[in-house]
Amino acid sequence: MRILELTTYSAGICGVFARVKEEAVLLSKAGHTVKIFSTNFVKAEDRRATQKEKIDKITIHRFPAVKLGGESFAFWRFKDKAIEFKPDIIIAHAYRHTHTTQALSIAKTMKIPVILVTHAPFGRSATRQPIAKLSVWLYDKIIAPRTLNKFSSIIAITRWEMPYLKKLGVSGKKINYIPNGIPPQFFRQKASKEEHKILFLGRLSPIKSLETVINTLPLIKDKEIIFEIVGPVEKSYTAYLKNIIYKKNMSSRVIFSNSITKIPEKIRKIDSAELFILPSITEGMPQSLIEALSRSKIVLASNNVGNSSLIKDNYNGFIFEVKNEKDCAEKIDYILGLGEKEKSRIKKQALSSAREFEWTRIISKIIRLYERKLI
DSSP states (O other): EEEEEEEEEESSOOOHHHHHHHHHHHHHTTTEEEEEEEEEETTTTSSBOSSEEEETTTEEEEEEEEEEEETTEEEOOOHHHHHHHHHEEEEEESTHHHHHHHHHHHHHHHOOOEEEEEEOOOGGGGSSSHHHHHHHHHHHIIHHHHHHGSSSEEEEGGGHHHHHHHHHTTGGEEEEEEEOOOOOOHHHSSOOOOEEEEEEESSSHHHHHHHHHHHGGGGGSSSSOOOEEESSSOOHHHHHHHHHHHHOOOOTTTEEEEEOOOOOHHHHHTTTTTTTEESOOSSSSOOHHHHHTTTOEEEEEEHHHHTTTTTBBBTTBBETTOOHHHHHHHHHHHHOOOOOOHHHHHHHHHHHHHHGBHHHHHHHHHHHHHHHHHH
């Protein structure tokens, strides 16, 4: 197959591109010809990426774009290059983006199938500004009913998205559940030494609500445990967090570390934590959470829909109420007080629940779906 993958970002740390890249690499290794088209924006940075890049046998083409609002909503033209490539199938990533509707037009012209991968954009009104909320409402009311059923298939990366898609008028027969995956190395690398600390690994942005954990530190019984924050920063939000740390006199207990891109280093960092925490206001499918589960870590996550779809409280991890510092503190106290037998039980279930996300399993589902659409 000749496969064209479309995504807004292909540079910088981006959850959507992590899926696109891993999928493309595995499809290429399976003998398929894959190209990735994206804007030339770098996620969370004020610079532009190179026009062309090679990853193994995959070529990434980047196009000039105009931002239309928010962080990721942009317009870019790629039709001529797409037709020149002559793909057998187009995979358009991220619902409510302009390249997905362009993909429909190109696929119609070329008489080829086009698949939409949603990337769980639903249920996020709490973190959107009024204009963004209006844009989302208009898209769902006007554009979605006219376009969604034109896709050959729609891939939901979480099960909780399915009711949203059906409410938008998508036929249940079109929806396929294929989640994001974890590279096999997460299950194979030898475990590293654990330290007495709580770890957050991800992008530092207001949606992650890291202030909840910082405000929790003075409330927990253990006055020695460290909170390490690892990931790319948003400067204004990081300054806000550091101001809270200063006022709470927590400078000795909160560490900021640089982002990690290499898998072996990321695994060692996850292994180093006694407790992994994800306090986000909202999540789609939290990649860092399933990575922590794959390393048999005890995880504590806020009860947004994305986290709650992966974590069953006191079974494969623990849940606390979003932005509730008292609840978070009580859960941390409980976890740190667990005996080794209970910890072992939770860790075993964590690893077991992560198995379904191993990329070697997921890529076979993807290939089967793509091949069916070509028949």
